[in-house]
Amino acid sequence: METNETRKTLLEVKDLRTYFKTDAGVVKAVDGISFKLSQGETLGIVGESGSGKSVTNLSIMRLIQSPPGKIVGGEILFEGDDILKVPESELRSIRGNKISMIFQDPMTSLNPFLKISTQMVETILLHQDMSKKEALKKSIDMLKLVGIPAAEERIHSYPHQFSGGMRQRVMIAMALSCEAKILIADEPTTALDVTIQAQILELIQELAQKLDTAVILITHDLGVVAGLCDTVCVMYAGKIVEKANTDELYARPSHPYTDGLIKSVPRLDKAQNGKLFSIEGQPPNVIDLPPCCPFHPRCSRKMEICTKQYPPVVDLGKGHEVACWLYAENKENSTDE
Amino acid sequence: MTKYVIRRLLGIIPTLLVIITISFFIVRVAPGGPFDGERALPEVIKKNIEAKYHFDDPLVVQYGRYMFDVLRGDLGPSYRYKDHDVNFYIFQSLPNSMILGVIAISISIIFGISSGMLAAVKQNTWVDYLGMAFAIIGISVPLFVIGPILQYIFAMRLGWFPTSGWITGDNGWITVILPAVTLSASNFGTIARLTRSSMLETLRSDYIRTAKAKGMRSSVILFKHAMKGAMLPIVSYLGPAFAGIITGSVVVEQVFRVPGLGKFFVQSSFNRDYTLIVGVVIVYSVILVFMNFIVDIVYSLLDPRITYK
Ligand SMILES: Nc1ncnc2c1ncn2[C@@H]1O[C@H](COP(=O)(O)OP(=O)(O)OP(=O)(O)O)[C@@H](O)[C@H]1O
Numbered sequence: 001m002e003t004n005e006t007r008k009t010l011l012e013v014k015d016l017r018t019y020f021k022t023d024a025g026v027v028k029a030v031d032g033i034s035f036k037l038s039q040g041e042t043l044g045i046v047g048e049s050g051s052g053k054s055v056t057n058l059s060i061m062r063l064i065q066s067p068p069g070k071i072v073g074g075e076i077l078f079e080g081d082d083i084l085k086v087p088e089s090e091l092r093s094i095r096g097n098k099i100s101m102i103f104q105d106p107m108t109s110l111n112p113f114l115k116i117s118t119q120m121v122e123t124i125l126l127h128q129d130m131s132k133k134e135a136l137k138k139s140i141d142m143l144k145l146v147g148i149p150a151a152e153e154r155i156h157s158y159p160h161q162f163s164g165g166m167r168q169r170v171m172i173a174m175a176l177s178c179e180a181k182i183l184i185a186d187e188p189t190t191a192l193d194v195t196i197q198a199q200i201l202e203l204i205q206e207l208a209q210k211l212d213t214a215v216i217l218i219t220h221d222l223g224v225v226a227g228l229c230d231t232v233c234v235m236y237a238g239k240i241v242e243k244a245n246t247d248e249l250y251a252r253p254s255h256p257y258t259d260g261l262i263k264s265v266p267r268l269d270k271a272q273n274g275k276l277f278s279i280e281g282q283p284p285n286v287i288d289l290p291p292c293c294p295f296h297p298r299c300s301r302k303m304e305i306c307t308k309q310y311p312p313v314v315d316l317g318k319g320h321e322v323a324c325w326l327y328a329e330n331k332e333n334s335t336d337e
Numbered sequence: 338m339t340k341y342v343i344r345r346l347l348g349i350i351p352t353l354l355v356i357i358t359i360s361f362f363i364v365r366v367a368p369g370g371p372f373d374g375e376r377a378l379p380e381v382i383k384k385n386i387e388a389k390y391h392f393d394d395p396l397v398v399q400y401g402r403y404m405f406d407v408l409r410g411d412l413g414p415s416y417r418y419k420d421h422d423v424n425f426y427i428f429q430s431l432p433n434s435m436i437l438g439v440i441a442i443s444i445s446i447i448f449g450i451s452s453g454m455l456a457a458v459k460q461n462t463w464v465d466y467l468g469m470a471f472a473i474i475g476i477s478v479p480l481f482v483i484g485p486i487l488q489y490i491f492a493m494r495l496g497w498f499p500t501s502g503w504i505t506g507d508n509g510w511i512t513v514i515l516p517a518v519t520l521s522a523s524n525f526g527t528i529a530r531l532t533r534s535s536m537l538e539t540l541r542s543d544y545i546r547t548a549k550a551k552g553m554r555s556s557v558i559l560f561k562h563a564m565k566g567a568m569l570p571i572v573s574y575l576g577p578a579f580a581g582i583i584t585g586s587v588v589v590e591q592v593f594r595v596p597g598l599g600k601f602f603v604q605s606s607f608n609r610d611y612t613l614i615v616g617v618v619i620v621y622s623v624i625l626v627f628m629n630f631i632v633d634i635v636y637s638l639l640d641p642r643i644t645y646k
Pocket residue numbers: 020022027028029047048049050051052053054055056065068069104187220286
């Protein structure tokens with residue numbers, strides 16, 4: 001397992017905050033998130049639905065719909081430059097070229113009015129110095145790489161003529177066609193059926209390794225994380241509650257939420273009296289959250305202070321960080337927020 | 338596709354037959370007849386005239402005869418205008434209405450789509466507000482108000498255009514502009530609003546986000562990625578838009594003295610000139626049915642997800 005220090009840092013997210021103004025109030029979808037991504041690393045972001053995973057990654061690409069959304073604070077350093085500050089033209093040369101993205105929903109993410117070939121070729125032509133013919137050939141090669149049969153003919157189809165799994169493969173092929181340095185895959189397999197899920201994930205991993213691409217893999221499946229990721233960030237209500245090396249996280253899950261997540265993954269090797277563990281309660285509403293630990297209503301180890309103050313981030317060593325009062329040394333006057 | 342086109346074209350025939358039948362009977366149900374003038378004709382003369390036009394036959398027989406003529410392309414004699422038959426009047430006036438209608442619909446489409454797109458791209462700026470204000474005016478102010486206002490400002494006050502007249506007159510093509518603009522107003526408004534909302538929705542869609550994530554320019558995204566999808570509702574609206582042009586032209590032709598079909602439509606109704614009414618209705622129906630057919634074809638060409646078998 002590689003550690004972050006041995007490789008160059010590609011992307012550094014610092015205290016990112018993305019809020020949505022809605023009629024019900026301000027949704028703090030992402031509220032002070034920091035992490036680093038090194039070259040060739042695979043970083044997993046896990047968390048329940050609504051915890052802010054997609055918003056985090058859309059913010060990195062500056063793709064937040066505004067209004068209602070707005071990145072209200074933080075920095076996103078890509079190779080030293082703050083993406084949030086670069087001009088539109090430079091942003092375009094980052095998008096798709098240096099950082100590319102696979103979206104959550106393959107059914108709606110491809111343009112239904114344009115042929116696959118058009119959509120793939122335009123991506124390649126945008127960032128690479130090639131003729132149309134070469135670009136088409138490269139597109140076909142990419143489709144073959146992701147396992148689309150009869151790619152030469154099928155590339156001239158429209159998206160609706162493809163199944164969901166095939167469309168996601170097309171998205172992957174498209175995202176990888178420009179040899180970006182970072183690939184963001186937002187739950188690339190959630191919309192697909194189980195048999196294809198594993199294939200797609202293996203495909204992403206294989207291609208990323210081949211091209212030495214760093215990957216941010218968003219998922220709510222801890223099983224996926226264990227197999228693919230070097231590092232994991234666990235998100236809860238717009239914040240990262242625990243961040244560690246994958247092995248470390250599984251060996252020593254420290255946040256009660258992480259612990260619960262790991263326990264709720266069905267396992268065959270441990271008897272569980274036929275019952276699955278589940279975390280009680282509902283994910284919190286991220287509108288107008290009071291300054292407390294957002295997990296405390298569902299936490300089995302909750303303390304008095306958890307209801308009053310957000311916990312500080314504690315370093316447990318080896319880059320293992322956790323935001324939980326259980327590990328804070330000074331429980332009375334810690335000032336994190 | 339070819340099969341579909343043929344089937345649709347064949348389908349037009351029964352539609353038209355039904356329209357002709359219904360209008361044939363409806364005009365006769367209305368009280369009064371073509372020969373009931375202000376001065377009542379002497380009974381004998383009236384009888385004679387009615388006999389000449391076969392009004393004394395049973396209605397079904399009249400209907401059969403009329404249908405037979407129509408199918409041969411003869412819309413019959415006018416009961417009021419004695420010099421010529423219905424075909425003559427229609428072929429004389431239809432081209433004028435067509436020119437007016439085509440120019441009007443082109444204005445609505447070109448200006449409607451461009452202001453709608455501009456409004457969507459510049460959402461919530463003064464461009465948006467101004468465009469939508471014009472759209473609302475176009476939709477809500479009736480033609481017989483817009484027409485005279487334009488005449489007053491641009492013809493009488495500024496003298497840029499003649500108040501009325503037609504291409505065939507002394508002033509030539511410039512006479513088309515005011516009536517065409519008037520006639521385009523309501524469709525312009527609807528198309529602008531439709532374009533704006535459908536463009537806004539399209540720009541929020543996932544596939545546009547994908548295009549942005551690929552690093553594409555916003556102008557390319559707008560025209561290459563968003564345009565087709567955003568145009569679908571506008572294409573669907575074109576069917577009703579043509580209908581609006583037809584009813585609107587009846588008014589506009591009166592206001593601007595355009596020698597079009599509209600005049601005959603109105604006058605023939607007052608005159609209970611049965612054949613002329615039904616004749617005009619047939620012409621309008623053929624245009625409408627045919628336009629709807631073309632709209633469907635265009636729609637299917639735009640949207641690859643639609644396949645006709
Ligand atoms: N356009 C928006 N307007 C208002 N709120 C939004 C918008 N987009 C996202 N949010 C809110 O931001 C929060 C985080 O959403 P996000 O899509 O990042 O969740 P997620 O972790 O990706 O969940 P999932 O696993 O379901 O994809 C949610 O509470 C959501 O309601």
